Amino acid sequence: MDTIIQPVARPSKRGSYRRHSDEFKRAVVAQSLLPDASVSRIARQHNLNANQVFAWRKLFGEGQQESGNNVCTLLPVTVVASVMAQPVAEQAPACGGIIELTVGKARLRLEGAVDTAVLHLVLQRLLP
Template identity: 30%
Template sequence: MGTKLSNEANRSTRKGRPNHPIEFKRRLAQQACEAGVSVSRLAQEHGVNANLLFKWRRHYRAGLFDEAAAPTALLPVSIMQEPAGRPPAEPLPPDCSAAPGAGIEIAFSDCTVRIGSSADMKMLRAVLALLRQ
């Protein structure tokens, strides 16, 4: 290992928990993903709880540390009229529409993606990340 990452920007919350910078989490998670690396030893070298580092590694593998997954990133949206000859979109099933007009529908040339109002944030991030590829 030998390399120790600096976490000088580590500020504590009112509860006394450290607030590590995202770049520190990302780099440590990247190192934890390397073959032959002991996650527990890496955590100990950097003064981080091993369970926390395992959590960061899961988040890193899920793409949650990517800039594209940041909650402030918005996708461009344009509203278009439905082309002539195309059948109207099917309505959302009753269990997905808590309120009239609730949910998101994204139409492509060969498929339509519908996300109901009951979708959680993790699923929504995963779907949007796949659409950006």
């Protein structure tokens, strides 16, 4: 009777998790959203699992590629004091109120009486 002794090979430990930057993830998601794109083919090109690409699509909002124009963000609002609204023609001169608005890198601070027409124009330019 022949006895064959072979060493028992233990499966090697799986390597550490790979970390991908948000830019890389967004680029892969953008590729997967192109017309006639195959998610599995794109995943293979980047040495990823297709399920990972689908998870990133869900994470970054499927079909909502962030181009800067379509992004909707909520702005923090603080109510300082409640004031009853008066018709525009009858408003008394505004006293020392302060309005601060920060959008991206732009910061707008208004103190005292503010011309509503000018404020409207500024906000149209500042907010997309």
